[in-house]
Amino acid sequence: MSKKVRLGIIGLGQQGGAYAKFITEGMVPNMVIGAICDTDPAKKELASATYPDAPFYDDYIAMLESGDVDAVVTCVPHFLHPEMGIETLKRNIHALVEKPAGVYTKQVKELNEFAASKPELSFGIMFNQRNNPLYKKLKEIVENGEIGKIRRSNWIITNWWRPQGYYNSSEWRATWGGEGGGVLVNQAPHQLDLWQWICGVPKSVYSKVAFGFRRDIAVEDEVTAVVDYGDGVTGVFVTATHDLTGTDRFEILGDQGKIVVEGSKTATVTRLKKPERELSDGMGMDDVRKLFMGELNPEEYYTTEVIEFESAWGAQHSGG
Known part of the structure; x- marks a missing residue:
């Protein structure tokens, strides 16, 4: 056995507690909690009651030097990520x-460069949605x-609705120095990552x-972005944290089909039997009349497949 x-x-x-729960419930094969670190005395009591076998530290350097851990996950305010990653x-x-990698570009660059100097070690940013089976299939x-x-x-x-109380819960939230931004940095990085992963930069x-x-x-709570990939290819990204009945809809239009994802759970994939321009060039006015009258048979032109997976977003839509 390994x-x-x-x-x-x-x-x-919230996030660190979720990971601890996953591990103790056996959801992460071949992993145990080596140690827990937090500066909050209340968290020490919580850890003692919930994870009595895990050593607890209030100094992360002491934990790193204890010999109790082989790997670390950082679930702390964003500005601490680069420092803790390097140490x-x-x-x-x-x-x-955890995402994001940090608040300041210089510090994140230093983290990346230091990680590159340690090729024998595993280093990563928590873009876990690349393992979502739905998005892996769409890619x-x-x-x-x-x-x-x-x-x-x-x-x-x-659908990142956040009431004011969420922002008031911690001094570092929704601040430039503590969080480095708003919805683009805290809630939407997963979608931004998936978008460029599937559609390109x-x-x-x-x-x-x-x-x-x-x-x-102080930071952003609503964003509309229009991107240009060149060669006439475009994209639009809309996100906000004040839509109580929010939407999660992702569309990719190709010249020979289309993908529509609803709720990060169900994808409808349409595949044209010929490229769209070829279909267009091959239609005369009789076909146009049939089109306007709803008399064309869709099965002559495309097939449709529905792909559905249980949502892998978990707490991504409720916390973070």
């Missing part, structure tokens, strides 16, 4: 840093050319960003 990885959890808040790697311990469909060349993509993801971005628009905060 040796179990001893994970050190820095920060026993972990310095001690030849594997590091998984495969796009890369296999099943919907042809991408023409346009758009994602509206506004754009050449230019135009955005309309509202700061403290519907909440009493």
Whole structure:
């Protein structure tokens, strides 16, 4: 049997607590809680009652040097991620840093460069949604050319509703120094990552960003972005934290098909039997009349497949 990885959890808040629960419930094979670290005395009491076998530290450096952990996950305010990531790697311990990688570009660059100097260690940012089976399947469909060349993509993801009390819960939340931004940095990075992972990195971005628009905060709570990939390919991204009945809808239009994802759970994939332009060029006015009258048989032109997985977002839509 392979040796179990001893994970050190820095920060026993909502996210750190979730990871601890996953491990103790056996949802992460070959992993145990090696140690827990938090500066809050109340979290020490919680850890003692809930995870009595896990050593507790109020100093993360002491935990790193204890010999109790093989790997670490950081569940702390964003500005601490680069520092903790580097200190972990310095001690030849594997590091998984929660998103975002940090607040300041210089610090994140230093973290990435230091991680690159330690190729024998595993280092990553928590973009766990790349393992969502639905999006893995959609990436495969796009890369296999099943919907042809991408023409346009758009994602509206506004079901990050956050009341004012959420922002008031911690001094670091919704601040430039503590969090580094708002919805783009805290809630929507998963979609931004999936978007570029599946559709590619754009050449230019135009955005309309509202700061403290519907909440009493300094950072952005509503964003509309238009991106240009070149060659006429475009994309639109809309996100906000003030839509109580928000939407999660992702569309990818290709020249030979289309993907529509609802709620990060169900995808409808339409595959054209010929490229759209070829279908267009092959239709005369008789076909146009049938089109307007609703008399064309869809099965002559495309097939439709519905793909559904249980949502893998978990707490992503309720916390973070």
